[in-house]
């Protein structure tokens with residue numbers, strides 16, 4: 558597929574495109590030499606995203622552990638190095654964790670570590686991913702006044718459900734990132750997207766008018 562071109566940044570939809578942005582962020586796939594996708598972007602959107610990308614990459618890596626080779630690389634070549642390098646990042650992750658008391662079946666209480674989900678970080682990063690991929694597949698910039706709503710899924714959705722049969726499926730970076738989407742044929746700015754990161758982390762987004770959460 559020949560990627561569509563745009564003289565305007567497809568993320569902000571306003572400034573001239575002077576560079577390209579990876580969607581999803583390339584840093585999510587350390588050690589993987591598979592195919593990546595890029596979209597036209599301005600320097601401000603491109604430069605402004607790297608700190609968010611690194612923070613979310615580290616959070617996701619800490620969540621998914623080392624279940625797959627890609628996830629293992631992500632931790633060893635990415636997140637773990639960032640933590641070693643940066644005191645600020647370490648304290649940022651520690652700020653998102655806290656101890657919770659869990660009551661077991663026998664009535665005894667134990668303490669576990671829980672993460673506070675960085676919802677606004679997911680929103681910023683995956684809104685950018687959604688706008689970039691929308692441009693690639695719809696061939697048009699998703700207008701900036703069209704809202705993108707990000708939802709984190711705690712479990713893998715049941716992909717055998719009939720509503721998923723209309724979803725188009727693509728994979729990048731040796732299957733480390735799989736995305737599925739369905740765009741409304743009459744109004745393509747209304748769409749639903751489903752992202753799978755390293756086979757174990759699920760994020761859903763919807764664009765345009767709010768649709769019922771099908772998952």
Ligand SMILES: [Zn+2]
Pocket residue numbers: 566567568569570571572598599600601602603
């Ligand atoms: Zn921009």
